[in-house]
Amino acid sequence: MADHSNHAHGHNEAHAHGSVKSYVIGFVLSIILTIIPLVVVLNHMLSEIPTILVIMITAVLQFAVQLFFFMHVRERQGNQPRWNVMALIFGLAIVLVVVSGSVWIMAYNGVGY
Amino acid sequence: MAQAVSQNDHGHHDHGHHDPQELKMLGFWIFLITDVVLFGTLFATYVVLHNNTAGGPSAHEVFEMPGVIAETFILLTSSFTSGLAVLAMNKGNVKQLIAWLIVTFILGAAFIGLEVQEFVHLVHEGFNFGTSAFSTSFFTLVGTHGLHVSMGLGWMILLIIQLSRRGINDVTRGKVNVISLYWHFLDAVWIFLLSVVYLMGVM
Numbered sequence: 001m002a003d004h005s006n007h008a009h010g011h012n013e014a015h016a017h018g019s020v021k022s023y024v025i026g027f028v029l030s031i032i033l034t035i036i037p038l039v040v041v042l043n044h045m046l047s048e049i050p051t052i053l054v055i056m057i058t059a060v061l062q063f064a065v066q067l068f069f070f071m072h073v074r075e076r077q078g079n080q081p082r083w084n085v086m087a088l089i090f091g092l093a094i095v096l097v098v099v100s101g102s103v104w105i106m107a108y109n110g111v112g113y
Numbered sequence: 114m115a116q117a118v119s120q121n122d123h124g125h126h127d128h129g130h131h132d133p134q135e136l137k138m139l140g141f142w143i144f145l146i147t148d149v150v151l152f153g154t155l156f157a158t159y160v161v162l163h164n165n166t167a168g169g170p171s172a173h174e175v176f177e178m179p180g181v182i183a184e185t186f187i188l189l190t191s192s193f194t195s196g197l198a199v200l201a202m203n204k205g206n207v208k209q210l211i212a213w214l215i216v217t218f219i220l221g222a223a224f225i226g227l228e229v230q231e232f233v234h235l236v237h238e239g240f241n242f243g244t245s246a247f248s249t250s251f252f253t254l255v256g257t258h259g260l261h262v263s264m265g266l267g268w269m270i271l272l273i274i275q276l277s278r279r280g281i282n283d284v285t286r287g288k289v290n291v292i293s294l295y296w297h298f299l300d301a302v303w304i305f306l307l308s309v310v311y312l313m314g315v316m
Contacts, residue, residue: 020200027193030304034185037308041316042178051316059308063301070196070297084142091146095153102157 026069033062134287141291145298148261152302155257156309159250163314167245172314175240177231181311184227185303188262191220192300195293202289207280210289211273217296218269221262228259251310258306261299268292 037055040046046054067073073085163172198213232252235241242252272292276285 020197023193023196023200026196027189030189030192031186034189034304034307037312038182041312044316048316052313055308055312055316059304062304066192066297066301066304070192070300071294083139087143087146088149091149091153094150095156098150098153099157099160102161106161 022069026065029065029069030062033058033065134283137287138290138294141294145294148298148302152254152257152305155250155254156305159254159310162246162250163310165246167247169244169248170238170240171247172310173316175235175238176311176314177234178311178315180227180231181307184224184231185307187220187224187227188300188303191217191224192297194220195296199289199293202281202286205281207276210281211276214269214273214276214289218266218273221266221269221296225259225263225266228255232256255306255310258299258302261302265292265295265299268295 037058040051040054045051067088073088194213195217198210198217201209201213240248242249269292272285272288275288279285281289
């Protein structure tokens with residue numbers, strides 16, 4: 001399951017997420033991804049649906065930037081299964097069901113609205 | 114389950130490199146996932162109720178973007194500096210580590226200061242917790258995030274004190290890794306607050 005080269009690799013990972021470069025890239029990317037929706041919304045550049053799309057796409061991209069460049073979601077755990085990624089996918093699935101389910105139900109609920 | 118796997122691995126070779134520290138990181142990660150679910154439910158509540166203003170002010174009447182934009186960039190920068198703190202720790206530089214944690218703390222405190230100022234302003238405008246379903250879900254969602262940041266600030270003070278007394282060892286190293294993970298997570302939540310609450314509110 002685990003050979004020695006893999007083991008050594010596990011130790012090198014401490015250096016892998018010790019790079020200033022990846023943090024600077026992540027920081028610059030997240031600033032760009034913040035400015036794009038701000039400019040679009042504050043200057044009323046697009047109509048409603050495209051604006052929502054721009055806001056959500058840049059937010060999801062920026063979430064990915066935080067996960068990969070800052071939280072190092074790919075790097076932990078050595079050669080173990082990626083329990084953290086599995087837990088994250090599980091959590092996001094719950095969030096998706098709760099948010100979209102609530103919106104969907106309440107949109108067709110004649111009493112609440 | 115992770116425990117079972119680590120035991121298994123232990124038998125395979127002597128360097129049990131699934132050390133307690135790694136398990137703590139995984140445990141903290143799972144806590145963050147529960148927080149994802151918590152914020153998910155609050156977001157669902159907000160999205161459902163944000164049009165129910167009960168005759169009170171609506172989103173684009175109360176939100177003031179300059180303060181929110183400042184908060185966003187302050188928190189973004191603090192997420193970056195908490196990463197730099199981890200880098201300083203990996204180099205074994207305690208002074209630099211503490212310095213970056215202090216910078217992160219100051220930025221976090223500035224964020225909370227601006228948020229409190231915003232809330233006070235909103236309440237003075239007649240937009241308080243009980244004004245409408247919209248205001249209640251707004252204050253609950255944004256306030257829960259603010260509470261998380263405030264707890265992180267208190268935690269960071271304690272960690273800075275411990276680091277200055279004991280330096281970098283296995284215990285404090287784990288704690289710095291965990292708090293930086295927490296801080297990045299709070300920044301990620303704020304991105305969605307900015308997008309869903311503020312940007313969609315004023316557009």
